[in-house]
Amino acid sequence: xxKGLQEVAWDxxxxxxxxxxxxxxxxxxxxxxxxxxRVVAVVxxxxxxxxxxxxxTAVAERIAVCLEEVDAHNxxxxxxxxxxxxxxxxxxxxxxxxxxxxxxEDFPPLSRHPVEWAGERPEIPWRHLTATLAVDTAVPEVTWxxxxxxxxxxxxxxxxxxxxxxYGERRNDPTEDGQSDLSPYLYFGHLAAxxxxxxxxxxxQGVEPQQFLQVYLEKHPYLEAFVASPTCALLRVKVDKYIVxxxxxxxREIQIPV
Numbered sequence: 001x002x003k004g005l006q007e008v009a010w011d012x013x014x015x016x017x018x019x020x021x022x023x024x025x026x027x028x029x030x031x032x033x034x035x036x037x038r039v040v041a042v043v044x045x046x047x048x049x050x051x052x053x054x055x056x057t058a059v060a061e062r063i064a065v066c067l068e069e070v071d072a073h074n075x076x077x078x079x080x081x082x083x084x085x086x087x088x089x090x091x092x093x094x095x096x097x098x099x100x101x102x103x104x105e106d107f108p109p110l111s112r113h114p115v116e117w118a119g120e121r122p123e124i125p126w127r128h129l130t131a132t133l134a135v136d137t138a139v140p141e142v143t144w145x146x147x148x149x150x151x152x153x154x155x156x157x158x159x160x161x162x163x164x165x166x167y168g169e170r171r172n173d174p175t176e177d178g179q180s181d182l183s184p185y186l187y188f189g190h191l192a193a194x195x196x197x198x199x200x201x202x203x204x205q206g207v208e209p210q211q212f213l214q215v216y217l218e219k220h221p222y223l224e225a226f227v228a229s230p231t232c233a234l235l236r237v238k239v240d241k242y243i244v245x246x247x248x249x250x251x252r253e254i255q256i257p258v
Contacts, residue, residue: 001147001189002126002130004147004148004149004189004190005019006124006126006148007149007150008149009124014112015110015111015112016112016114016117018117018121021124021129023129023132026056026058027059027061030042030059030062031059031062031063034063034064035063035064037119039065041065041066041067041068042059042065042066042068043067043068044056044067044069044070045070045071045072045073046069046073046079048078056069075103075104076099076100080099088226089226090226090232145181145184147184147188147190149190149191151190152182152185155182155185156182156185159181159182160242160254167180198239198240198242199238199239199240199256200238201235201237201238202235202236208236212234213234239256240255240256241253241255241256242256
């Protein structure tokens with residue numbers, strides 16, 4: 001995560017945006033930062049975890065400015081998707097579908113800030129940060145991937161060009177290199193791809209549903225109750241092209257051969 005944040009700091013510097021990294025308890029570190037730099041508003045990402053909610057409550061009680069929360073993880077903000085706990089995807093799906101036209105938008109362009117930062121820019125001791133963490137150092141750092149947004153985008157390109165056509169057949173086969181290898185990049189925020197698939201879709205009719213359902217359940221037997229739901233439909237999808245956004249200024253279009 002630190003190496004990914006270091007790359008973020010470099011990219012923000014090119015856009016004339018300073019990057020600060022605070023180590024410690026949020027309720028102890030953030031109020032002083034807000035006061036020292038005369039911050040007029042604090043914006044936080046949404047998280048349903050109790051620990052993170054407690055952090056935000058404690059910070060909000062100690063600052064004199066507003067604390068706004070945005071849901072950057074989901075297309076439809078979680079608090080608008082449903083006002084209650086859902087029993088299953090089949091009850092949540094119609095609510096999300098109704099809200100998608102309002103929230104399914106392209107990423108806005110990120111421009112260089114026109115005003116120079118007048119304050120100080122404390123040097124971040126990237127090399128020494130890991131020593132301040134209470135982690136088990138007996139567990140070595142992984143070596144099969146390199147962190148950072150640029151390497152994450154390269155991994156996404158490799159997946160789309162080399163693995164996507166066979167992903168459905170190979171992803172669960174341990175003898176094949178069929179995994180996307182994107183999960184660490186997505187989990188730690190090094191990659192946030194928006195993918196739009198354009199093509200045609202139609203519902204299976206006649207004897208086709210039973211034929212395809214048998215094949216589907218052979219691969220995913222745990223979804224038997226899901227497909228038995230009256231709101232579940234079997235659809236055939238013919239994708240003509242994918243539009244992939246891997247960062248604000250980069251859009252790729254991938255045509256699917258006929």
